[in-house]
Structure formats: structure tokens, C-alpha cells
Amino acid sequence: KHIHNHIVVNSVNFENGEKFYYEEKEFNRWRDRADELAQEYGLEIVQPKEKNLEIGEVTTKSRHTREAIEKALRGEKQSDIVTVSLAVIQAGEEAKNKEDFTRILKEKGVDIDWGETVKEDGSIKYRKYITLTVDEEHRVSKKPKFRLDSLENHIHHPAFNTEKLREHFKELDKKKELERYKPKEQENLWKKHLKNQSRDKDGMEL
Template sequence: MAVIEFINASNNTYKGMKRAINYIKNPLKTAEYLTGGKDCSPDTAYEEFIMTKQNFNKEKGRQFIHFIQSFSPNDKVTPEVINEIGKRLLEHEVFKDFQVLYATHTDKEHLHTHFIINSVRFTKGYKWQLSKEQLESVKEYSDELCKEYGLIVVDGEKGKHKNRGEYRATDKKQSWKYELYLAVKHCKWCSRSKNEFIKNMNKLGYKVDWTDERKYITFTTFDGKKYRNRKLYPPEQFTKEALFKAFELNKQKADKKQLEASMELLLTAIGMISKDNSNKYNSRLSLTALEGQAKKERAIEETKGRGLNWENEK
């Protein structure tokens, strides 16, 4: 299980930044080989961060960003693998041109990696900004990495990320797009082939135009709205190549009956949401309503062993 948590630092100054850097490099919590830097050296990260700020005259305001990627004690994995996952997480586009110091801590029952990001981009001097959509994308990428390494993937710790995935539902102009995104994501991990993917999307009410002649896949909603896979965010996770890669992974992780059970459980949960008059979401946004909702957990418990949670897929 990997949970991404951003820490609000009360003392976000040069002094606070140095304290945070010293904390994550504390030899009582980590080892030198579990400490690394993206576009900076772990030994001189503090000085390099300051130099970047001075180069662009961006020495005021927020100085650093601190976040943690935590894993469950139930994940039987070594600190080296957790460190590698953290390093690969920084390949996400939101971290491009930002200096990042990271260290995997082994002092707690659960392994976790700390990240300290310089608040100023070293190429153009832009300050760090992270939209809700980008935050969701980082979490999704973290989940993809966990899946690749065979780790457990869940929604997060109880009470955290409660509204994960629901932020777009408040915008009626965008909610159908987010609902489509959820449908594609679910079918991506419940299918072992292109044909199974299309069939599962059909079950959720979507038409799929996927041909070899066209570069992009076009999805059509129940009311005729069309949307291409290149517009789903992040687009690199929904290319034809990425989908085929997921299908191959599914073949390795589960047999056909397990994936069919996953899809059936999802449809059962959707039926529960659609029949619930207290549901604040439109019945056509049932997947959005399932995101982070207790009903999803109850549906899983009531049909335990039927497969939706075969890798605790969200």
C-alpha cells in the first residue's frame, strides 16, 4: 500500500528547509545508500536549493515542499525497492526541472520515503504549483508503480484522501469527463485484451472506437459526447501502448474468471449507488460516487472474494 501525503510546514523558511533536509537525512532513520537527489546532490542539496532561488530572485515566500510516500507493513518488500519506487515516482512530469532530495526511512514499522522539493524550478524560476488534477495524477502514478512491483494498492488510510477523485464532480461541465476517466481506469485493470476492454466499457455504457488505422481511441458517452484517450489525464497512462501493457500485466496477476468477477462486483456497486435516493451524484456519475465512499467498502465486504479487490485496485 502506498499513500502520498503532503506535509504543511509551519516554518517554511530557509531555517525550516535546512531542518527538514537534516531530518530526512538523519542516519538514525535512514542509510546513505537510501538517500538520493534529483537534479541535486544529497550532500549539497540545501546550498543548491538556495543558489537556484538566488539566481531567479525568488528568495521570498514558500521555500520547500515536503511530502511522504508511505507503505503498509503488510507489504513484504525491502527498503531498496521502496527507494527505487520513490526515485521512479520523481519521473512524473510534475517534478520536471525541480530539484528534489529524497530518503527512505526504516525506523518505523512501515517503510516510507520523504521528499523535499525546492519551491523554485531551476530552469525558468517558476514557483511550485500543484493542482488537484496533478495531485490525483501523482497518486495514480504511485499506484501504477506499486502495481508494477506487486505491492498492495488501496484508496489510502482511513480518513485520508476522503474525497479523492470527487473534486471534479462539483463542476457539472467536467463531471462526465471524470466519470469517463474512472470507467477507462477500471476497465483498464479488469481486462486482458483489447476486445475485453471494449466489452467492459460497453457494460458501463460507453462506445469505443479503437482501430489500428487511427492513432487515438475515441469514447462516446450514453448521450453522444465524444472524448479521445489523449485528453484523459495523465495521457501517457491511457495510450494504446499503456493499455496493452496493463492487459499483459492483468494476464500475469489474475485469470479470466477473477477479472470477470471484478467487473461484476463493480456493476453491483454501481447498481447500489444508482438505487440510492440519498446519493448526491447523478445516476450517470455512479463511478464518481463510488470514489472514496463507504458504500464501496461495504460492497466489497459483502461480496468478499469475488475479485474487484484482486490487487486492491481503486
């Protein structure tokens, strides 16, 4: 009844076993190509239904889970989902780098697995998910482990996006590196200026 297409990839490299990783912009390019194919063959392009959600709105479909989250947000009971969610939001607002983020989460009773492995050439291999685990002291359920992106299924917030979080800290690192470089560059230019000023007309240093 609804003719459509799929783009299929092998998610594991058969030569080295590495997991396929893609960013949102790549996914959007594939989706655009799928739409082009649909137009080319005269098929309807289905537009996703969008709902404007408020930040912090509870989005879980389970009535039982919804009630538990709402009670926890009001401070009436404990919930691992809320513990993790609030820790991520607060850490995102306060952290100046990835180490800060990890430390703040730890103080809130949450451990983070960034899903990153440093390869021999110094490059970083990313797993698809960032995983968060509530420690024994703070947990209330038997399954206190969550994928960052899965939190969006319970509470709507822009902080629960693996790709954006990784990019955020990459940008902070770049900014920090630039700030560290600028004073050195200014100092070198100043030294060069002074050195030029200290020469006479024949090029001899005074």
C-alpha cells in the first residue's frame, strides 16, 4: 500500500570488526537521496509529523513510567531515569570540558562511558552510544543503565543527544586551544617588533 525504499549498510567491518558510525548530517544526506529517488519514480515523499515539545516535558509512552517520573520530578519519590537526566542537564550547563562533565556526573552518582577508544595512530574510534550508569548508592532499580539518546524517550531535552554532546566538547577543546595559542602569537609578534626596533639602519643590533 505504501511503496518506499531503504538504504542498507553492513554495520560491522568484516576486516577489522569495527562498528559503523555515522553523524546526523550523513543520515540527513541519505534521507535526501532517498527522497530524490522517490521523486524520480513518482512516489509520495512522506513528511514526518512534528510535535512541538517543551523542554523538560515528560515524553514516555508508558503510563506507569510517566507517573513515576512526574512524582520524582516533584520530589515525591526516586527514579533512576530522573537521577540520570538531571545529572546530564546540570553537568551540561556547568562543565567547561569533558573531564568537568564526567566529574559532575560522578558527584551526582552517575558513571559515564563515552564509547571512545583511542587507536594506535592516536585517532578516536566512536561507538554509537554514550552509556550512563547510576551507582549502587543512588540507584533504585535493577537496571540502572541508560543510553544517552534513550533519555529523550522519557524527558524532552536537547542535552540528550550523543552527537551534539560530542561535538560540543570538541568545540570547547578547539576554543581552548585557540585561546592558548593567541597569547603566544601576540608575544612572538611583540618580540619581533622589539627586535626590529633594536636594529640600526645598517641592520646591526644595538
